[in-house]
Amino acid sequence: MIFKSSKQLMAGSIAAALCVTAVSLDLMPIRNFYATSDQNEQYYIDGYHYEFFNMSQIGECSFEPDNKGGYSASWKGVEKSNFYKGYTFEDMPRSPESVVINYDMDFAPVIDTASPDGSACIEAYGFLMPQSQLYNIEYTIVDYQCNFKGDKFSQASDMQKLGSYDLDGFTYDLYSKKSAKNIFSLETGTAEYLSVRQNSGIGSGASVTLRRSIDVTKHIGEWNKLGMENSAVCSAVLDLCAMGSSGKAKLNSCDIAVTEKARETFSEDGCFYDVKQDNPASDYTMSPLDGGGFSATWEPLSTTTFKKRKSFNDSPVEFAKEDCIIADYDISCSAPGGDAFGASVHGWLDDSANDNWKDEFNIVLGRKNNDFPMNYKDIIDMQNVVELGTLKDNGITYRLYRSIPLHMYNMTGINEKPPYARYTYWSVPEKYELGSARVSDLSGSVDIKKHIEAYMDAAANVEKEDFLYEVSLDVSTAYLGSDSRGGSADVNKFDVFVGNDISRNSKVSFYCWSGDEDASYNMTPNSSGGFSSEWEEGDYKSFVKKLESTSEIKMDKFTVDFDADLEIVADNETEWALCASCKSGKSNLEYYVFECYGENSVISTDGSDAVPYTFLKDHSVIKRSSATINGEKYDLFYLRYKVGNGGIGGYDIFRCVSIKRDAAVKKGDTIHLNGSIDWAKHIMVWDAVGFPTTSVDSIDSCEVFFETNSQKGAFSLNSCTFNVAAKEAPHDLFDILMGDLNSDGTVDMFDVIACRKVIIREDYTGYNAKAGDYNGNNKLDVADLIMLNRFVLGLADA
Known part of the structure; x- marks a missing residue:
């Protein structure tokens, strides 16, 4: 679904921008030098993100992953340095039920006399996605620390203490503040949550071995009790953060156990059923129905798309050669409140099935609180939407559009899975609004081939496509920021027929x-x-x-x-x-x-x-x-x-x-x-x-x-x-069979009928007159008809 609120787009961009995933280069680091000449090295090893950051390159630092799940690090006289291992935004499943960081580290911090307020911390760090998606949450859970005074840090950072809580035998102090909008978040802002374990101090110059588990999701549950909005984990790393200090550390092991919420995935009647969830903090269900449909429910503040899709990847459909491509559908939906809701037939087009960049189409069946592209002229950056005219299909008049889709970009490229759309074609009924009724029903048929041909006829100045390689029924819901109540939909039927309408x-x-x-x-x-x-x-x-x-x-x-x-x-x-x-x-x-x-x-x-x-x-x-x-x-x-x-x-x-x-x-x-x-x-x-x-x-x-x-x-x-739509068998026009006027390879009553038509109409169009010229006078006449008829009836030889 192209439509997303700007807040949703920015929410993904913040987390992606602040949690950059590096590429794997056989343990060779990627060094980035920003305008402030910060030092930054990133690695991607065995599914984990490793990163080292040294602010302004002050002091001396070293960071070396050991390719065994750990690293060696040292720092001296730094202003601020971080050493990460964990899952960033792209690595973390979209709706984890549990996130636990297990680690084993040798830690030896030293506070310099020249920087008596310096510190070093072992902490869980990352980002959360709140259910409302109106802002982002940056969190820190301090597990061990040397000279880190949480109350002083919070005062210096304008953070407010929300209270304390007990978890797994320890007591934690929780601080929070809401930051102003910034370069990464022009609209939403970021809330910060800092949790510091009491009595977790390590003396300067000490050398200790730390073996601990940090259950991030349990901490989130406690923060919810103290007023934080229900949120989902978007990233989680084990962070060694050093400020105005020296020291060394060896991470012997670190694994992050992520338990995904149990979801039933299924495929039936040659189709696949799946879900795209853009708001991981709002739950949903999807289950099969008898007859090849599915039932879906979603919680308030949800942004989710449910799909039943039929793939033609193994044998793309050359739609121009098919008699018809038709989708039949029957949907019952309950979408109360101010959320956006929509149902559409979606598909992908291309000149081959191997390219990541393709064209897509959406044939809208019905919508609520969702106007795009009808109001595209009022949307920023949507100047590239083009009106293509109208189309009538099964008694419904559709307005046709073509748009250049918006993609979410971050420092590492496009933040979405292929295929990517070059152009998106839209068919929008003139009367598509579901209205205020709590329960709405949608049923009917869509002639997909007719819509595709209309798109391609209008694609004179862009690349025309020949193949269809996926069709899906999309049921989508989006949170618009007010009066969100959740909803449900039953897709009682969705069938795609390729071939003959019969x-x-x-x-x-x-x-x-x-x-x-x-x-x-x-x-x-x-x-x-x-x-x-x-x-x-x-x-x-x-x-x-x-x-x-x-x-x-x-x-x-x-x-x-x-x-x-x-x-x-x-x-x-x-x-x-x-x-x-x-x-x-x-x-x-x-x-x-x-x-x-x-x-x-x-x-x-x-x-x-x-x-x-x-x-x-x-x-x-x-x-x-x-x-x-x-x-x-x-x-x-x-x-x-x-x-x-x-x-x-x-x-x-x-x-x-x-x-x-x-x-x-x-x-x-x-x-x-x-x-x-x-x-x-x-x-x-x-x-x-x-x-x-x-x-x-x-x-x-x-x-x-x-x-x-x-x-x-x-x-x-x-x-x-x-x-039911048999084609005539091919034949060789140059190999003449005597009596075979219609060139189908046999001599039968069809040829007698053809001969009779030619003689009466004196029109040889479509027939091989030479094959019927039994008497050799270079024309078809009654004598030829009599001889041909006797042969077909078995009264004479050829």
Whole structure:
């Protein structure tokens, strides 16, 4: 989420600026010389930050990490020097539940006679993030000290004593003050908290070994009792601070035990669920919901973004080649009070998936107390927001924008994880405000591809992107500084569909049935779109995979691919068939294609019987024919099937049927079946032979079923794919197949139809006229049509 209050931005900048993380250079220090010529060396070893600082380079200092978790240090006649080991802002988890510093140190301080007020301290030091985020807290917990007088230091620093507290058998005095705004914090200021353990003094010239634990989070709990705002630890280091003194120290070991708050992370239905928390002092929960959603809650003063995201990193989506990219959502949210709240569809775009710098987009679904970018002209440093026009999607008018995002920079670079946005595109509904209702509901669909194409059309002067590699639903809340009450949201649904729009409106189911209530059979779907089935005894049994769609499936772009194995115990009465059927709820006309069947299912092979196949015996044959489709001979039937007894409620169903000729299998054989049914070709052949198919060009359901009356056996539909947007197979335009006018690699009834169209319209566009010129007169005429038709019907050779 780009929107952050300036106070939130500055809060992160202070902690980052004052706790600089150094890079690892094989123990070679980074030396920084500032305007005051301070000496500074930084190391990054085994996940810990080591740092040495000597103010104005007064006196002599040495600092040497030992690469074993410790260091050796010495100082002489310094004005102020610090020796650190610990976790800085970037290293510390965002919401630690417990932070404990365990250390073992040999310590030998010396107070110079020339500086009787000098001191040396062993202390925990760092920064806290208060829940309000209105300021930052710099804290110090003095564990051991030589000549450090807390009361005098506090008076000199204008600090007020808040009181004392007991912890782990020791008594501590707590002092505090609120500092003015400074170069690092132009708006927020910094509060300082100093805690000094009583009776912790070490005499000058003494040499002691210190072994201690400092539980930072326990101290914070005591400070809260004395009036400090609830806060989270942002950094924690063990600091040896020397002022006007000399001495030496050897840190033998130091580890900082950080216990993160237990969070449930999960991934379901191919999506990832995660949280970005900008205010670690405010708690939240996130848990999965049935159906692929999640439930989220957040405390007052929270700045948190909950995400359900679908990643395409492994195979970025080239959105221009997809029929549709659509997100469906259903959200219920409760966001009372003055906090900002928003829900949006977010994504990342690029010309590849390997670059850290990408473009992002936000399609706003609804917001409360959050106007950006609608009010961008009133926001400082937002002059680079550009209006791109409007877009209508699912009845909603969106205003489109492009902005250059603000990034948080510190001394070490960008203070955020990649990817980084070059440009952010925005789609903001004209009516997006959730209003004052305590509970708000958001539901609908977003055509993501339409929005992306609108962004790219407007990106004439900037880099256009080709690939989509992540989409997420973002539910965000931000603290605005008044009337904060927390809230909750339930994402009941968020689904992303890439491909054809029909796929998101379709349902696939499996079922089986038998005419015998006592029949014994079972059916188990597999992971490849098919199923396995077994049976023992019983009457007719059917095993079915069914596709249903609320969208119309166009028959001219629909194919079914299948692969199957069959093993049955057969006798002279055994019948079986493998078939696919298509239907429409708007018509009483149905389509069937039989690809394979048992030999006992054939009554007659010479066509003398009115019904030559057993599975047609309950039908009346209105018309019959035959044709070659994809090189295979099919018997064609137009049938009437009566439902009911002809009385009230009875009606007729009409069926166009293709049965592959000579596809009968002998009883007892174990067979393997595979193939592809191109529904468009069967529809056109039925139309060409006079079956009344023109009234319906689309269907809403398709079934692939195996049916048998065998007493025992097993059938496995190894795989079955419904291709609802099938593309034509590629073909070689230079390799001419005689009769193949449409250049699809086969000579069939489609070519007869094409030839008829060319002759009637005298338009050769899209057809290979040379392939249809049977008589060699360099044109297509009726003689060519007759010869082509006879070949397709099997009455002549090519």
